[in-house]
Amino acid sequence: MVEQVNLIIRAKMLIDGLGAPALQRGVVAIAGDKIVYVGKAAQAPEFNPHAQMIDLPNACLLPGLIDMHAHPSYYWDQPDNATYTYEAEGALVYSPLTIAMMATNKIRQALMTGITTLRDTGSVNDIMFEVRTAVRKGLIPGPRMFLCGKLITPTGGHVHYLGGLTNQADSPFGFRTAVREEIRAGADFIKLANDGQDCTQEEFDAAVDEAHRLGKKVAFHTSVPPSQRMAIDAGADTFEHGTPTQEEIDLALKKGIAWTPTLSMTHDYLKYYQDRLTHDNPRLAQFAKEQYGSTMQYIERKHASMEYALKVGMKILAGTDTFIQGIRFDALPDEIRWLTNYGATSMQAIQAATSWAAESMGWTDIGTLEPGKRADVIAVEGNPLTDIRAMDKAVLVIQEGKIVKREPNA
Numbered sequence: 001m002v003e004q005v006n007l008i009i010r011a012k013m014l015i016d017g018l019g020a021p022a023l024q025r026g027v028v029a030i031a032g033d034k035i036v037y038v039g040k041a042a043q044a045p046e047f048n049p050h051a052q053m054i055d056l057p058n059a060c061l062l063p064g065l066i067d068m069h070a071h072p073s074y075y076w077d078q079p080d081n082a083t084y085t086y087e088a089e090g091a092l093v094y095s096p097l098t099i100a101m102m103a104t105n106k107i108r109q110a111l112m113t114g115i116t117t118l119r120d121t122g123s124v125n126d127i128m129f130e131v132r133t134a135v136r137k138g139l140i141p142g143p144r145m146f147l148c149g150k151l152i153t154p155t156g157g158h159v160h161y162l163g164g165l166t167n168q169a170d171s172p173f174g175f176r177t178a179v180r181e182e183i184r185a186g187a188d189f190i191k192l193a194n195d196g197q198d199c200t201q202e203e204f205d206a207a208v209d210e211a212h213r214l215g216k217k218v219a220f221h222t223s224v225p226p227s228q229r230m231a232i233d234a235g236a237d238t239f240e241h242g243t244p245t246q247e248e249i250d251l252a253l254k255k256g257i258a259w260t261p262t263l264s265m266t267h268d269y270l271k272y273y274q275d276r277l278t279h280d281n282p283r284l285a286q287f288a289k290e291q292y293g294s295t296m297q298y299i300e301r302k303h304a305s306m307e308y309a310l311k312v313g314m315k316i317l318a319g320t321d322t323f324i325q326g327i328r329f330d331a332l333p334d335e336i337r338w339l340t341n342y343g344a345t346s347m348q349a350i351q352a353a354t355s356w357a358a359e360s361m362g363w364t365d366i367g368t369l370e371p372g373k374r375a376d377v378i379a380v381e382g383n384p385l386t387d388i389r390a391m392d393k394a395v396l397v398i399q400e401g402k403i404v405k406r407e408p409n410a
């Protein structure tokens, strides 16, 4: 294997994603699309002398990042007036082709940020299946994508009014049918959504059972109680957003369920409302004030949940939930930084976007720098353990052994 090495990257330091201390003067050797060696440069064996060599004396090597909660095909704009309702946007305002091109632009941005894998937690009109095909065929650049297709919600449930986004179902067998429909369309996993009590535990239990029976993991949108508890009781694999209580975190931990808190999006919203507190239009200012207040309360609860989850060793996942036009789509470094602002160590925040993310979904061939894994490797300028903002500066992105981004200084 060592003689088949065709790409060698040496850097000042190396973080393998497993939580082990960083290696000083690390090296990763790649043969084709696989990693074959990870270790200290000084202890590395002799590799193929004709292999391409990249030397990065000021950079840190990391596994390719995983965004666990993204929506490249969402096209709705940020509400910009007090009377705005998402319902008004419910009708498809862009054609599927336009949405596909917008998504194409977003996933390219994501890849250039170092996101080599993206979990799409809900797409419009199955468009992402087509976009994924184009990426797989090499027609457009983009991360490896795991897709759920449409969100499965009860009739009239969470975001039912957003055009093309939901597969609405009722009754336990209706939910089983919806799960089968998404899998038939090409889903890698299932996304269930509820807003509190808009459907029954029985329906969710059936949906999770059907997905697991067919070998698919389940992510669960939870924001309003008791949706977290329902997701955990149903045996979801990950739950998204929300502010779980200590009891819910204990239960989730026991069942091996991971949590994607989606922090950066919450703070993007907070800033958005803050900027409008002094709006000339009093109605807009009032709307902003109400939203700002409730977001602040949500953030307070989120801090408490995060503190407890980290204390008891729950696996936290890095997911951006970015979808609003105009807010950058490549926000994963922001999310990683927010995780540290909420108490995670820099190493934990990196694990949330690498090994923990992969483990939570059973993706055994990505998420770490280890021999045998797919060669998704990034380099960032500086030391992310002492300054997490280093994660903003991916100077090199390698996807399955191919260099897809290399800055002039790398």
Ligand SMILES: [Zn+2]
Pocket (backbone or CB within 6 Å): 069, 071, 121, 122, 321
């Ligand atoms: Zn989402």
